[in-house]
Amino acid sequence: MADRAAVYVIDDDAAMRDSLAFLLDVNGFAPKVFETAGAFLSEAADRPATCVVVSDIRMPGMNGIELVRKLKNEGLAVPVILITGHGDVALAVEAMKAGAVDFIEKPFDDAVLLSAIRTALEARPAEGENTARKEAETRLNELSPRERDVLQGLVAGKINKVIAHELNISPRTVEVYRANLMAKTGARSMSELMRIALAAGL
Template structure:
């Protein structure tokens, strides 16, 4: 699976704070996109996934809590990390009740902010992995009994000839089933197929004989 670009939107009416936050994020290799106002942020074309928002609470025109509400009304469930130099309990409670993932006071500790951002982005990676694993498990479950018979020894490193001897059928038939297994599992190569089997706990990686790329 190809990596999906992760974006951090930074919304703050303080230009100096905005610039320093963007620089901080870019210093660890993240892509940060700045906005000087809540309205400018809402007017932009936003990614619906693999992105989070660092959002100032108090800004002229549209404050952070109103931006949060506008995002929810549009169906954009972007994780929001609020920052504020004037936080009080009612504001913090309202932000969290509306789904904020964190609330950090200004001037913020740089590492604290980075840790919060990384925690959100790592969760995206976990969800992507869970989604991919679920798809692999579904593909395995969709195999026919004979395809399943071929899959296991195939990923264990047995050759087509050895599998044919185990199952008591011809090598030509194994070639056919091997091709079908690769297609149904959406595996481009045999190592890809082995990786799927290991991820799905179908085989123990320490017990593999060594994958034969060709017979």
């Protein structure tokens, strides 16, 4: 089937590569797997116009975030979705700032990854950025000034204790604000909240 979109999977874990390749194949994509970012880059120039990269973050040699930066520096406009088993706020922020289109924590629901891939394939860079920004700003409109302060602390990669100290509130109060942020923005994970904040230009 010539019309199947190519999805390049980069992961040093053979079982994960096989699992993702099977998932993508049965859902109508054309997967191609690589053990390292270097192996993928040796073929990157020959990739089809419509494709997405799904890469693990922690790999021997070049990691996923370094791969995103390299593709960007070389002008290769390919959307990259990063996956990791070591998700934390600072890592999500770094990934999104580097230019990843999405950041997904393992273990993830298959539907979450498939939805992220379809979104990445459908997005047109210029339109996508403007639409994503407007959408993100709308989702942040309901936040109180204090909730925005907490969100900015999170985007800066600060832990609850540091945010609490800087805002002169208790760590428990920061937790309450974090829960409010998730509820008001509709974010299902901390990485999704970071994505919304960064898209809105915070």
